[in-house]
Amino acid sequence: MTWGVGIIGAGPGVAALHAPTLARTDGDFRLVHVSDAGSGRAALIAERFGARASSGVEELLADPEVDVVAICSPPARHTEHVRAALAAGRRAIFCEKPLADTADEADRLVAECAAVGALLVVGTNHLFDPAWTRATHHLSALDGRIAAVTVTLCLSPNDRYHAVTMGEPLPAGAPVHRPPLDRDDPEQSAAIVRQLVAGLGVHDLPLVRDLVPAAPDLVWARPVAPVGFDLALRANGALVRFTTVMLPEGADSLWRVSVVTAGARVEVEFPPPFVHVGGARTTVRDAQGVHTVYPIDRRDGYEVEWRALAALLRGEAAMEYDELRADAVFVLAIADGAAAAVRAGAVREEAGPDGAERAEVGR
Amino acid sequence: MNAIEVRTDIPAYRAAVAELAPRVRLGVGVDGVRVVAGRGAWWERLVDAAAFIVDEPEPLPAAVLGRLWVIGVPVAVVRRRLRPDVFADATAQAVAPRHIVVDAWGGRTDATALLRDAIGWARVLAGGPLSVVGRADTAAATTMSLRGPDGVGLSVTRAIGGGVGGALVATALGPRRVEVRVDSTSPLCEVAFDDEDGRRIRPVRRESPERLALRRVLEAVESGTALSDLAELAADDAAISHFPG
Numbered sequence: 001m002t003w004g005v006g007i008i009g010a011g012p013g014v015a016a017l018h019a020p021t022l023a024r025t026d027g028d029f030r031l032v033h034v035s036d037a038g039s040g041r042a043a044l045i046a047e048r049f050g051a052r053a054s055s056g057v058e059e060l061l062a063d064p065e066v067d068v069v070a071i072c073s074p075p076a077r078h079t080e081h082v083r084a085a086l087a088a089g090r091r092a093i094f095c096e097k098p099l100a101d102t103a104d105e106a107d108r109l110v111a112e113c114a115a116v117g118a119l120l121v122v123g124t125n126h127l128f129d130p131a132w133t134r135a136t137h138h139l140s141a142l143d144g145r146i147a148a149v150t151v152t153l154c155l156s157p158n159d160r161y162h163a164v165t166m167g168e169p170l171p172a173g174a175p176v177h178r179p180p181l182d183r184d185d186p187e188q189s190a191a192i193v194r195q196l197v198a199g200l201g202v203h204d205l206p207l208v209r210d211l212v213p214a215a216p217d218l219v220w221a222r223p224v225a226p227v228g229f230d231l232a233l234r235a236n237g238a239l240v241r242f243t244t245v246m247l248p249e250g251a252d253s254l255w256r257v258s259v260v261t262a263g264a265r266v267e268v269e270f271p272p273p274f275v276h277v278g279g280a281r282t283t284v285r286d287a288q289g290v291h292t293v294y295p296i297d298r299r300d301g302y303e304v305e306w307r308a309l310a311a312l313l314r315g316e317a318a319m320e321y322d323e324l325r326a327d328a329v330f331v332l333a334i335a336d337g338a339a340a341a342v343r344a345g346a347v348r349e350e351a352g353p354d355g356a357e358r359a360e361v362g363r
Numbered sequence: 364m365n366a367i368e369v370r371t372d373i374p375a376y377r378a379a380v381a382e383l384a385p386r387v388r389l390g391v392g393v394d395g396v397r398v399v400a401g402r403g404a405w406w407e408r409l410v411d412a413a414a415f416i417v418d419e420p421e422p423l424p425a426a427v428l429g430r431l432w433v434i435g436v437p438v439a440v441v442r443r444r445l446r447p448d449v450f451a452d453a454t455a456q457a458v459a460p461r462h463i464v465v466d467a468w469g470g471r472t473d474a475t476a477l478l479r480d481a482i483g484w485a486r487v488l489a490g491g492p493l494s495v496v497g498r499a500d501t502a503a504a505t506t507m508s509l510r511g512p513d514g515v516g517l518s519v520t521r522a523i524g525g526g527v528g529g530a531l532v533a534t535a536l537g538p539r540r541v542e543v544r545v546d547s548t549s550p551l552c553e554v555a556f557d558d559e560d561g562r563r564i565r566p567v568r569r570e571s572p573e574r575l576a577l578r579r580v581l582e583a584v585e586s587g588t589a590l591s592d593l594a595e596l597a598a599d600d601a602a603i604s605h606f607p608g
Contacts, residue, residue, distance in 0.1 A: 144524075145503070147501070147503035147504045147522040147523060147524055148466075148468075148503070148504040148506070148520055148522035150464070150466045150520050152464050152534065152536070154534075154536040154537075154540060219497065219499040219506065220496070220497045220499075220508050222508070222516060224461055224462045224516060225461055226461070228461065228462065230462060230508070230516055230518055232497075232499060232506050232508065232518070234499055234501065237501050237502065237503070238501065238503075238504065239499060239501055239504040239505070239506045239520065239522075241464070241466075241506050241518050241520045243462055243464050243518055243536070245461045245462055245536045245537075247461070247537070247538055249538050249559065250537065250538030250539065250540075250558060250559060251538065251539060251540050251557035251558045251559060252557065252561075254534075254536070254540065254557070258466055258532075260466075260468050260504070260522035260524055261524060262503070262523070262524045262525075263524065263525070264524070265468045265522075265524065265525075265530060285468075285530055285546070285548075286525075287524065287525035287526050288526070289525075289528070289546075289547070289548035291548070
């Protein structure tokens, strides 16, 4: 069976990612409807894929050919659009990350989906990458306690990657006028860090939760210029360091998750966003010094997340509402904690056993 | 020119002496170079020579950090994870780091020195002295947040695992990245630069660490210049000893 997909949203994440990705699902899905908020870009995307276009969500949600609603609107509207889909009787929803802006809202939203049995997949693509499944299997087989997890992102602008998944670029959207950023303003820094953790860290924090599921303590959080954050967590007796920098130019994007146990160091290097040249690259260095490099799976997380929705629709997999809820709450609690730490003084400094807060060294 | 005598019974350094002949020869003269194994109170053995090589020193106690400044003769410190020729490679191209991360993993017996060397790589990539901002420890890991010149942030994580040896990855994040990979399973370190033109890997350094140290200390003696190895060691040790884990 082929399910018709209606996508709410008409940005690059639709034109360069989800719309073409549907073609990778062996006929499970086809794009039938795209809606925008008035930009006119939905019509351009729809024309490329032989779909219908509309403005607003009502027409799309009333379209009888829409079996699956894909919510790819701006993050602040995800909750509203999930609820609109539920209210329209839709029971198969793909929602781009983040699901909601607050932990309470995420909790309520998942509960509302569960109450009506709606199928819901959140586009945390790294969690779906076959390499991550392989890495976690490897770690399980080692039966070793997790000592540390480190996540390092150094990202270049996405538009260089859009070019390899679109025949023609989309016309630029209306310019967004933002006031100049005052990096010395703790409130502004805190808001940016929160947004980055909730919107970017959400790619990998569910992976962290996969390994160290306890509610984490924040060790520190600080902003990184020009746009980024650096934070550390303590959970399940392990330490987690998460660093991200977004740059206006530069090298190919680096996106790496490393996991250390007593017996091995596993490194998972994800491909840049948007591209489809296979999943992540996984290497393992064990205690004997043996390096194992796994083959790169042809499928990536973007493709597999849609296949996961197809499996739910076919009844081949069960909805795990509690996992969805726990992932969202985990991420948003860290986002809130990081923002609070930044607001309190950019870096929450831990006192050492001797009571000193900072050491000047290296002179 | 007379050969400088080198006092050592460590086979790798005796080989280095052979590899640098005729500039050096084995001997016990106080005008020569003494190789000191870095076990125990190694700093007490920095006597009776005109220059020293300290091989893989154990971390310095806080009480000793200040005493080392008064030695006044060239001292080359051999830290195989932190070779001077490799860090020259890593700083050969300008990188404007926005943040620096160092991840290290190694056995428990070497854990303190591994963390010290991870801090050393952070210092090298930052291009100057560091201040410790925070630290957290668990039974099997330590993570530290630091600040470098111009306010650049650094994050260093050391996890316990494996048997002997270990691995270290140091990355300066920016429009141009530099990444250093050191692993005890190979004597060859990897230094790679990434920018918009792609990845360039520096040629590997194939001189033995012992010959490199002996050559550096000879050059310092002959030219009358100082080596900063001991001060850098003390700085890195100070960073990890301020908040003892």
